[in-house]
Amino acid sequence: MALHLDHIHARSGTFDLTADLRIEAGQRVAIIGASGSGKSTLLDVIAGFLPPVSGKVLWNGADITAKSPADRPISILFQDTNLFPHLTIAQNLALALNPATGRVRSGGMALIEERLSRVGLSGFGSRRLSEMSGGQQSRAALARVLVQARPVVLLDEPFAALGPALKDEMLALVAEAAEAEGLTVLLVSHDPKDARRFAQQSIVVEAGQVSPPQDTNALLDNPPPALRAYLGAG
């Protein structure tokens, strides 16, 4: 049971990315690296937004390289635009649950309500994003991922706009849900503290080179030179 990037070579414009690594199922992994190092490109390859030039993406041994984003066992939280602002939260979640028509039966509604209460948004189904605080919007986005119920979750700095306390709260919530559902989570973050708190293992991305997962604390206690330069003296 693992997400396997098998000799991946991807190109985005003139930017090249190479990756060859395994992430065991159920792991929470942080992706660390400077801006422009290729973190988002890596997520795009895994999510299926960027087809690699060569190499394969495998999930539990099955080749998913040619599958569209929606057909992969993967859900993703973007930096922004995780929900449609003109729809209510319940309508958004109904679309996530049934992307063919956006309509759900009463069983589906019960599931949606359950997921909302899991992220602390009981009774928020009839609201729109504009009627919610930043923290509540993040929770609603997380509920969307939980409704999609895919085994792998990619987080592309979705909580970057929140204050430190709210961000910690959200990461704790994600960790809790991941434990309960046995999810594999990849978190892109700028903040080494996030990595320590959230992820047992971390991946370093530097100038398009992706390293295999290492123990987060060991990595951050004794970072390689490039990572040390990025993290600063602290």
Place this chain on the structure above:
Amino acid sequence: MAPRPLSITLAALAALTVAGLVIGPVTAVILRAEAFSGFRPADWQALRFTLVQATLSAALSVLFAIPLARALARRRFVGRGVLVALLGAPFILPVIVAVLGLLAVFGQSGLLNRGLAPFGVPELQIYGLHGVVLAHVFFNLPLATRLILQGWLAMPAEQFRLAATLGMGRRAMWRAVELPMLRKIVPGAFAVIFVICLSSFAVALTLGGGPRATTLELAIYQSMRFDFDLARAAVLGLVQLALALCAGLIALRVTSLPVAAKGLDRIVPRWDRVDTLSRILDAVWIGLAALFLLTPLAMVVLNGVAEITTLGASVWQAAGHSIMVALGSTLLCLLWALPLATRWGEWLGLAGIALSPLVLGIGLFLIVRPFANPFELALYVTATVNAFVSLPFVLRILRPEAEAIRADYTRLRDALGLSAWAWGRWVFLPRLKRPLGFAAGLTAALSMGDLGVIALFADPDRATLPLKVYQLMGAYRMEQAAGAALLLLLLSLGLFWLFDRGGRVGSSP
């Protein structure tokens, strides 16, 4: 990327029908014109008149628009917002309504002649070249003003500040600041109006006519209606097509389609021209323009309001036809426009500008004739042609928003795996609601007021309201015509308002 088979199919279907509507009638016209009977002197005269009136109309519209736009750009006064908004109104104003209004002011027994008669001034005649040009200026002065006003408002405020610091005089200001802007804007404005006036039909039909004031479009109509000379109509149609194509391509190079410009309510802060003479001149220009644009409309309302309750059954029947045609062409136009709201779709839609309605009408007539009586299909043909003619404007309105929606939400759509149906139903259409309402309103109003291809096919049982007004005028039943014109005005504005309002209600950020 997830393939979108359904939306691609829809786009292909829309593109094919639009292309078919271009190629089919044009081919029919070309084949029919093969029996080239030679260009008669009257045809040369029509060609010459078409070019002369379009040149004069465009030149005068732009000429008057320059001081008017400048005055509007730099003066703040009560009613400025209303006046600027009204400059957009001629776009949805039925031509026949405006013509009736102009007749009430400039016609034989109009306000002007009645006012001047006591002073022994000889009676003004509105019919002929000057009447056609007058009506075209009435319609296009507002358009030119909006275009040039945009030019004024796009100028960086720093330029005026710098000019004020340097203490630049009137001449220096004109040479260094105003002239360069006008050089950029004016050729485009002139070209657009020239192209619009090239295919002028309704104005020439009502105010022109006779051998010396016949446009090509009108000549097509006459050879159909009076002589039933299809070959000649086709030859004329071919000439009209070539003319519009050349002019359209030139216009496209120098300008873009003017629809719904935003932000015209801004005022350019200026430190020059604060002297009394400038103020008075600006006030005179604004006053004259308001008088010129508003008096005819006021006369339509004034003359029609007493008659609107006494309208005959045939007028109401025509109104019913017009509403059906307007709704039908709105639906068809939106069905075309939604899948075609892309860059290449907009290029395809531009055919709607190059192809004049009458040429299309002749072509469809030729195609339909072997199978059915074209006159029985008059209303369907009219609705189709109207939808086609509105398409470029609708695409211009929808495309920016449609592309923004795709840019913003494609990743989320793909991440969720939304079906084409769910995407359209829950995301694309709801988010497009506002421009969709506006575009639908424009199409409905344009179609409601159209007096073009219907005149070609019309029989008394299948008249639309604009045609009915024209027929009443022709029968010198001016009171009934005035009442019907007011009804037409109300219906056009009402349809526009309803659709536009529908797009605004409940549309969220």
